[in-house]
Amino acid sequence: MRRLAARSLVMQKFIELALPKLTPAQCGEIHGALRRVLEDVMSVMDDVTLPGAYHAAFLDKTNEMLRALEKRQADEA
Secondary structure (H helix, E strand, O other), X not given: OHHHHHHHHHHHHHHHHHHHHOOHHHHHHHHHHHHHHHHHHHHHHOOOOOOHHHXXXXXXXXXXXXXXXXXXXXXXX
C-alpha cells in the first residue's frame, strides 16, 4: 500500500508540473486519447470482480484528469 501511495504521489506531482506546459491542442489530443484508453480499461474491469471503492476511486481520478485537461484547453483557447 505504501508503494502504491508513493507512486501516486509522484505521478500527481508530475501531472501538476506538466499540465501547465501543455498547449490547448495538446490538451485536446491527450483528452481524447486518455478517454479512449480508459474506456478500454473500464471494459476489461467489467470482466474482473473489483471492490466498489476501487471503481469509485478510478472514476474519480479519471474525471479529475479529464476535467483538468478540458479546463486547460478552455483557459488557453
